[in-house]
Structure formats: C-alpha cells, structure tokens
Amino acid sequence: MRHSVLQFCENRWELPAGFDAAGYGIVFAFLDPDVARNTSAFNQLKSLMPAAQIVGCTTGGEIAYAHAHVGGGFAACLGFEAVRIQIAEADIGLAGESFKVGQDLAKQFKGAHLAGVFIVSDGARVNGSALVEGFQSVLGTKVSINGGLAGDGDRFGESLVGCSNDLAPGKVVAVAFFGTDLTLRTGSFGGWEVFGPKRKITKSDGNTLFQLDHKSALELYKRYLGDEGEKLPGSALFYPLQVSNPANPDQKVVRTILGVDETTGAMTFAGDMPEGWTAQLMFGEVDGLIAGAGKAGKAASASQSTSNSANSFAILVSCIGRRLLLGQRATEEVRAVIEALDGIAHVGFYSYGEISPNGFQGTCNLHNQTMTVTVFEAA
Amino acid sequence: MHDMLVHQVKLCTDQNGQIDQERLLELISGAYEDDARARNRLERSITLMSEEMGELNAQIAEEARLTLTRYILESRDALISLDDQGRISLMNTAAMETFGVPEAELVIGKPISAFLDPTDLVQGEVSNFLGRHQDGYEVPLSATYSVGSVDGAAFNLISLRDETERFAREEALEAAKIAAEQANAAKSSFLAMMSHELRTPLNALLGSAELMARTKLDEQQTKYVLMFNEAGRLMLAMVNDVLDYAKIESGQLEIEKHPTSLKQLATEIENLWGPQAQSKGLDFKIDTKQLHRDTVLGDPTRLRQIVFNLISNAVKFSASGGVEISFSTRCGPKNCQLTIKVKDTGVGIPLERQASIFDAFVQADSSITRRFGGTGLGLAIAKSLANQMGGDLLLESKPGHGSTFTFEGRFDTTDVQDDGLKDTLPESVLERPLRILAVDDNALNRKILGAMLSLWPTEVAWATNGVEALEAMELEAFDVVLMDVQMPIMDGLTASRQVRAGHSINRNTPIVACTANARPEDRHACLDAGMTDFVTKPYSAESLVHALMRATKANTPDAHIPKRARR
Incomplete structure (x- = not known):
C-alpha cells in the first residue's frame, strides 16, 4: 500500500518530494475548525487529487508527526492495489435518528470481503452509540467498525464533516474497504480510573442525563469541578462516567459529556445513558492516560513482528477530554502509541467520540475518553 | 532537556533559528499551570470523594437505624432496645403491653432495671425470669438478649415473651393430668371393688355347683349342674379379663419375676388342654425339642394366661385337624428369648381383620362373640402382657387354612429352680385329719366353705371377723387357719399380723388367705401380713384342698412364709 501525510501550512498543502497525486484512492483530512472554516484546505485537496475520495472533518486537535497539534490541518493519503473502496454519506438532523442513519448507510455497502468500515461523523448532533448499533444491526457484530466523531476544538459547538460536498454540520460519512489483502487492526484503551461511590442513573432520556441517585447530575459535576465549573461543558471531560448495565456489570463503557443546558440541568453525553444503569465517576491522571495510550498502540500492533512499516498506516482517534486534561503533554500519549507501533506512519485527531471494536468483546462500540488506534495493513 | 521543553523550544523557533521568548515563556507557564490544575483537581477529587463516601456511610447507617427502628416498632413480638448504659432507647407496643406502659415516651431514656433485673439477661441465650409490671405485680418472662451497635452506638436488643399464658396452660395441663390420674385411680379402685363384689357371689355360685355335683344326681340334673358351672366359669373369666384390661390401661399391671419352669408349663398345657382338644376330635401336639432351657425369671401366672388364651382360641376355632404348640428358646448368658407358637387348623382370620385383631373388643368376626362368647379382650391383654415381657404377639393367618399365633418374650x-407351689397335685388327699379355723363374714360363703371342707377329714371352728379369730386362736391350736381378708370389725390382715406378733399357740400356724381380691398387690399384702398362702375366690374344693395340703406340708416353725414372699 502507499501512504503519505500532508500538512496544511500557510494556506496550502505542503507536498513531499516526488508526491504522486494519482497514486491515492482515499484521503482523510483532519482540520482545526478555524482552518476548516477560514481556508480552502478541504477543496484544495479535491483539486489536488481529483481521482481520490476526500473525507474531511473538524477536530478537537490534530495528531501528526508524533505530536499533538492545535490549529493545524493534516491529510492521510492512502493508496491500495487490490482494495475496493465504497463511500456512503448521509445527513443527520436529530440525535434520535442516529440508529436509522447507521442502518441506512450500512445497507449501501455491497460486495464480498468487507475488511472494515471507517466512519467520520458529526460530533454534536449524533448519538454515537446508536449510530454504531445501526451499522452493527446490518453488518453484524464481527465486522471491524472504526472511526470517530468530529470535534469543535474545546467549544462543543458545531462540528463539520464532508466528502462529496463541502464540509457541513450534521453529516455522516462511512468508508467501506473491501478486499482480502487489507487487514484492519484496532486497539482502544482509556487509562482512566473509577473512583467514589457507584451511582444509579435515575433520570435520563436517550443520551441526556438529568439525575444520579435522584440528585442533579450537573450539580454533582459542579461540586467536583470547583472553580473549573466555569469552563463547562469542556471541563466536565475531566470526569467521564463509566456506565454499565446492572444485568451485565462486566461490560462497561465510558461516556463523555458533549453539552450542558444550565436551565434544565440536562447533560448531553456522546452515548446512551439508560435509566437504572450504574454510573461511576472516573478520574484521569496524566501518566495513567499516557500509559493507556501505549496499551492501545500495543493492542493494535501485529501479533507477529513480520509487518513491514511501509505496508501499514495508523489512524489515531483520541478524545478531546484527554487532550484537555493532558494539555501540552498530549504529545506524550501520541508518542506512546507510535513507539508501541515501531514508529508507524500515522495521522489522527482528537474527537468527540471514538468508534472501535471493543477490545474484550470484539464487538464494535462507541468509546469515550480513549485512545483508539486503527492500523491499515495491506501489501 | 525534557522532551516537552524541546518541543516547546521547537514550536517557538522560526526558520532562522530565532526563539520567540515571549511565546516560549507562555508555553512553559502554561505547562506549569496545567500541572497545578491537575494537582488541584486530584486533591479536590480525593477530598470530595471522602466527603461523599462519608455522607454515603452516614446515609447507610441512618437507613440501617431506621430499618431496625421500624422493625422493632412494627414487630408483634415484644422488643426493647437499650443503649450502652442499659437505658431504654425503644420500646414497642407489645413490650409496652407486657409491662403496662401507656406511652413509649414515658420510658425512653429510663433504665431497664425499672422493669427487669438486667443481670437476668444473658447474651445469646434464652433466660427465664420475673419482670415487674407497672401495676406492681410480677410477670413471668422469657427473653433473648443480643448485643450490637448501629453506626458506632450501642444497640442492645431484648426480645421478650410473656409466659403468663404458657404457665397457666401448663398449670391447667398439670391439674388435668392429676384429675385424670385421680379418676383413673378411682376407676381402678372401683374395678377392684367390683371384682371383689362379683367374686363373692361367684364363689357361692360355683361352690354350690361343685357341691351339688358331688351329690347323687340323675343324668338331667348332672347336665344342668354342668351348664351352671360352665356359665359361672365363663363369667369369672370375663371378670378377670375386664380387671386385667383396666389395669393395663392404667399402667398398673406389673409383670413379676419368679423362677418359672417352662417344661412344667408344657406339662400343664398337655394336662389341661389335651383332653379338651381330643374330646373335640382334634390332634393335640406339644413340641419342646427346641426348648433348651427350663427355668427363666418370669411371671408364670401371666405366661400361662397368654398361652392358655391362645390355645383356648385355637381349640375353640378348630372344628377339625389339630392344634400344634411348639416351644423354643434362644439363650445368651444372661437372658433368654422364648418363642411359643400356637398353630391351629381353624377358620383363619380375614386379611382385613388381621391388623385389628389385637385391638381391645375386637374379634375376627362379630358373630364370634355370639357363637363363642368372650369379652374380646383376651388377645389385647395377651399382646400387652407380651410387650411387657419385652416381646410381642404376632399373627400369621390364611383364611380357611388356620392361624399361627407366635408369642415372643425376653426373660x-x-x-x-421353680419351687413350684404346684396347683395340681397328683392326689387330693389329706395325710391326716385337720383342725381348721375358718374366718369369713359372709354366711353364704361360710356354708359353701363348710360343705367343701366336709368332703375331707376336717374339723372346723368358725369366726366371722378378725377379733373372733384371734379369740379362737387364743383358746385352741389349729393346723390351718383359712382367713378372709375383707371383714368388718377387724380385717384378716390385721388379725394375721397380730397373731404373728403375739405369743399365742397359733403363732406359727399356717394362715391361708381366702379372698376375692385377686390383684397381685393384694397377694403381697397378705404375705407381708404374715399369711402363708393365698386362695382366690371363687375357690373350688380342689384348690382348697391343695392349699390345705401345701399348708400342712410346710408347717415347720421357719417355713410358714413361702419363698415367693421373701423379696
């Protein structure tokens, strides 16, 4: 396979020497929201590689060259020999449509040997867990579904996604890879620790949480955030929630906050918060998160060390919450992944929700607050 | 240089290698601030978590306390909780009722010693004691006491039970038991009295019949006298059965232990039942080949009663064929298991009646009572006796093919050796004429007795009570005294004791008790009073002469008290 990473600098894409625009079939562009809005970076890529499919989204930070960036723009150009790529796009109006949109998109994929799907979705309107369940309901739980939800820096406003059209809010783009030559490997890990009492979700609606143990969830967050409460909703990312169904307490997922409504006390999360489920606050400690990222890299590395780094490429999707907490040390988690993958070529972004097969169950799910690594490997 | 600083410097260095110092300081400062914020966050989280856990624990403790309080207050059992000073912290309605407390508020905080002695409470055990009712009286209580704590504070729980009703119930039960025992004793004494009252006229009846039989009678008269005698004997058997059954029911029937000859029992059976069976045309066999031991410690009278009852039935219900009796013993060094099987070729017992055949008042067929007579008590009595002998009475029967009753007893x-106060002597002959003092208050019995004694060479002096008897014994030496027991003025027991204790010439004369009181305790009373032998009314001329024979044979100065009385 061929791969190349481009950086957007001073209003244009810097091209490495000998860059052959015709050699790439699919391009993933991860752009700072301001860059996406104020420059023509996305359209420039389309002009540059007219034959390729260009998929772009805004971020909560970018990852490239073993660093975590803010305010940048990067593109991963991938070219395959015996891999067929199919793209499906949809608009999403309300979070409640997420499952249906996932189903509709998945139904468009036709062909043998589906190696995996990479989803780039709006991160503000979508219920990520419902979207992934929609895909799963059509493709089955065994297919490797990866990707992430677009971000809006640390502002939690509109996020943009695009492919055939311009970047726009409320879009979902799913890329399907067909072919026996391609292998997708995924690692996903948080590094957060639960602490404090286990609570019960006593009032919620879809992915909106109102009460824990019959008390306002927002008040609880404010109490824990102290003076950082002024920076809500962003600062709420410091305390993700681990939720689990009491009927199946071993299967835990981490939920991160997307928005807050001070008037109603509603807190919107990136996935479902069913009433009756158990929720426990989590705390991220810098070194723990960095170590967690390393574990994600390790999990995505080939079991045998026969892989040639020239034949593989990693897309890193980390969580905006991690970047906010890690601050300038976010780079260290990127390095932890790259080291675990022997310096693999890569690009990535900080998202509002990571999509990957669950590390333990093998089934796909929406994760929050993780470092999720998807390695594409093909001859 | 730290990786982060390298990165920061790189970010602030332009293409010409110039460092933007202001930007660099900003980045470094930002990193410090990040770090400080993270530390603050961590500290805050730990503090809040501790607070929350504390709140949660307090909440759990409060819930536990409320649950416990609710349980105590709602329980129907009387419950009181105490603090570490033994003061009442809760008292529920049932406990308030126990002590007559109108309002719980009145006792909260008061020491429990107002109601009970705290030293009566034993942790983890049920204790019984008297509590103090508010109205001043004592309440019988039982209590369990458990010591515990809720949220660090002592929470000791007393669970009480008011035992007033139970005690009242137990008292009533005890009273009922005593009343029942008294009633039973009254019944027994009534039966003994009835038995005596029935035996006295029976004595006269059977005595008359016997005497009449010894006179010259024509064929018709002989037949009538035999019928007369038979009816009297049947009545006597029934009186005995009823008395035995009453004694079994009241637990008064005692099995005695005397040396008992099993071979002699077999001989008696042969002598008594052999002729009867043969007269019905039945074969009669006694097999003693398996009888490995002769003498055991048993009650010969009762053993005879059981076996005779079985044989009597066997002969009675076999119209043809025969009756087989087999004896066997299995003996250890100290005891012996005796088995006596009585097999008949009679009608057999229907399967549905076999289970109840040993019940009182039950016969295999209700028509049996009509055809053969009897009280229906015989087998019930026999089985009870067998049980009391550490054994049982069992039945195997096939209707139409006869029955086998098996007696088992452990002795x-x-x-x-069985000293054999033998009831059957080879010949009823007196060795010499006897001078006899006969004491009886009943004129009819005196007449019968006189007539019977006149059959042998005897000379009889009469007394009608103990005083008269003593007077007679002062005047003249007798060979034998025949002494009635129940008499007006002075009874036979008193008279016997006095003569034995005095210096009269009849101090060592054999005294034979002649009484209708047939119970073993009556027999013992007689022997204890110094009498030498015992003849139960109604007596036959035969039993009378045997008693006289025994008395005169044993009439040596030291031998007037037979071995049986030396217990």
Missing part, C-alpha cells in the same frame, strides 16, 4: 435367666 432373664436364673439358676434358682
């Missing part, structure tokens, strides 16, 4: 072994 201690003995080396002492």
